Amino acid sequence: MNTRDLSANEPYVPGRGVEEVARDLGAEPEDLVKLSSNENPFGPSPKAVEAARAAAEAAHVYPKAAHTDLTEALADEWGVSPAQVWVSPGADGALDYLARATLEPGDGVLVPEPGFAYYPMSARYHHGTVAEYPVAPADGFAQTADAVLDAYDGERIVYVTSPHNPAGTELPREELVALLEGVDEETLVVADEAYGEYTETPSAAGLLDEYENVAVTRTFSKAYGLAGLRVGYALVPEAWADAYARVNTPFAANAVALDAALAALDDDEHVERTVEAARWAREHVASELDAPTVESAGNFVLAEVGDGAAVAERARERGVIVRDTSSFGLPEHVRISCGTEAETREAVATLNEVLADLDPDLDLGAEA
C-alpha cells in the first residue's frame, strides 16, 4: 500500500542547525554565528530553565495541572476566558488545531506569498486547498486589506502574519479591521503574531471581543527563547469554547515545556532585554549592511543581496549562518536574524565582505 497522494505537500525547509554547519566546516558550534532561524540569542529565561529542570523530575506523569496553569495564566494575560486559549506544541500546533476545527475536505485557505511555509502545509494536511495573495517585493512587502481581498474568493481561512516572516512588515490595525469587515462571516482570519512581542503595534487579541471570526496565534519560541521545547497557543473566538477538547491531540504540549513557558511568562525582564536587543540589531543591520533592507518589526531583517544562495553560502564558509530565502521564493534576498550586539556586528561585517567579494564594484559608502 502507499500513502495518499502527498505530491502537493511541500516539505518544510528549516534553516540549517548550527551543529550541522559546524560539522561541515570542521568548526566548533560556538565559533559560528547562527542568525538563520529567528531564535533568541540570549537563550531561555533562567527562570524557565529552572522550571524545566524541576518539571523533568516529574516527567513520568501526564501534563494535566501544568496545562491548566499555563492556560489560566495566558487567559489572565490576554483578558479572555481559559476556554479561548488553545495551548499547543508550538504555534505550528495551534495552526493545526485551527485548521482541524474549521476545514471540511476541499475547503480553501488563502496564504501570503511569500510567507510562512506551514500555513499551506497545515491546510493540506487537513484536506484543504490553497490559494495565495501577494506580499509583493515591488511594494516593499507592504501588507494591506486590499491586497488580500483582491485575491479572496470566500476561503474558509485567511492567514495574515504581523510582523511578516520573512519580510518583517506589519499589517496595520486599520487594515486588519478592514479585512475582517471585508471577508464573509464564515471566514476565519488567523492573525499570526509569532513575532508579536517585537512590535509596539497592539495585538489582534484586542479584536476578539468585537469580531467573531478572528483567531490569534502566538509562540514561546521567539522572544521567550523556548523554540526547542515547542510551545505556543491560539486565542480563539468565545463561541468556540467546546471545540478545543474535540480537536486537540491529548497532552501534545509536554509538561517540561508547559512549566518552562509559565515561568518564562513571568520573566518580563528577559523579554524586554530580548526585544531591546532586537531593536538595536535591526537598526544596525539596516544602517550598516551594504544592501537594501526592508524595515522590520520582527527579530530579523530581510536584505536584497543579489544572489541570496551565494551570499549565504560564502558567509557560511566564514562562520556566519543567515537564511537563504530561496525556499520562500525570494532568491535575491537573505534573512538575517537579530543576534547579540557582537554577533550582529560580526554578521554585518562578514556579509559586507562577501558582498564586496561578489561585486567588487559595490559602493561601500553606507550613505550611497
Ligand SMILES: Cc1ncc(COP(=O)(O)O)c(C=O)c1O
Ligand atoms: C510566522 C511564523 N509563525 C509561526 C511560527 C511557528 O513557531 P513555533 O516554533 O511556535 O511552531 C514561526 C516560526 O518560525 C513563524 O515564523
